[in-house]
Ligand code: ASP
């Protein structure tokens with residue numbers, strides 16, 4: 001069997017954790033399996049590097065930031081190769097350049113285009129464990145790129161697809177995918193299985209277990225994933241196309257605090273206004289989420305939308321730049337202390353009243369809803385960030401997701 005295993009930052013956070021992972025890899029190797037391992041940077045290393053960069057130059061170019069960030073993963077794979085060596089397991093570490101992981105050219109948010117598997121295959125044939133840096137690639141200018149925060153999951157899935165691996169296991173510091181973040185909802189329970197679509201909604205909603213592009217890719221290439229703990233032997237959660245058990249109405253409740261609302265007030269009520277507004281943002285790669293437009297009155301209208309909090313300053317600067325020109329409006333309002341809370345479930349497609357039930361749960365605990373958005377299998381509300389814990393627990397309880 002060819003197995004791809006990915007270990008996140010906390011799983012390789014210090015010497016003991018590195019040896020813990022090395023022993024798990026050694027076990028797999030000794031069973032006669034071919035093992036490809038993708039690693040993240042140790043602990044909070046990526047954050048530390050980013051903070052260092054900010055101290056030197058708050059406006060550092062994205063190219064140089066990527067050049068800096070790729071070092072984190074290289075430390076992990078090299079140290080892991082050394083740890084495996086002490087256990088008598090032949091291993092080799094490779095970075096994105098050595099493997100040849102080709103990406104698009106956008107620094108900081110590149111997409112994997114093609115992976116050359118020859119080098120990896122040769123190393124596997126030579127009976128080595130292959131340790132690959134997660135999160136990074138190389139673009140057409142032969143520069144390093146990164147895949148966006150949390151991107152190592154995507155590296156692992158892409159490798160599993162390219163190598164036609166028999167299994168792709170994502171090891172993390174939690175036991176699997178939960179009905180809610182157990183740090184916020186203590187009664188949350190682990191799911192045995194979840195569909196790609198549900199997982200996609202949960203990932204992009206900030207459930208934080210898997211990088212959303214990794215799930216997109218897993219779905220596209222039919223790579224079945226297992227999310228499990230690196231710290232114990234519990235079974236984990238399988239992420240796949242369809243789940244066998246009867247579909248629950250709601251599988252999980254997620255929240256995302258990295259969100260901010262921008263309201264553009266007093267825009268002209270004319271064709272093309274929304275196009276111009278969102279086109280300016282798109283051209284600068286600012287992703288927009290929930291969008292709400294008011295009913296036009298007296299020739300004006302308001303458009304409000306959410307962006308990632310990290311993108312807020314850039315988004316506002318872009319809008320301000322165009323205010324004098326193509327985007328005339330009365331004012332731009334910004335609100336940071338907001339969060340998204342969402343319920344996700346493949347079962348809600350065929351059931352009425354799911355949204356109402358969520359709103360009732362929020363009403364029960366006196367939480368006001370600022371914005372609402374839905375998809376076939378998801379309902380999202382924007383609320384005050386201060387109310388997130390209360391709201392999550394109330395909604396989780398309402399849908400009887402608790403383990404007791
Ligand atoms: N080290 C990178 C990050 O912290 C990538 C990853 O961990 O997946 O975002």
Ligand code: MG
Pocket residue numbers: 008150153208209210211
């Ligand atoms: Mg992660």
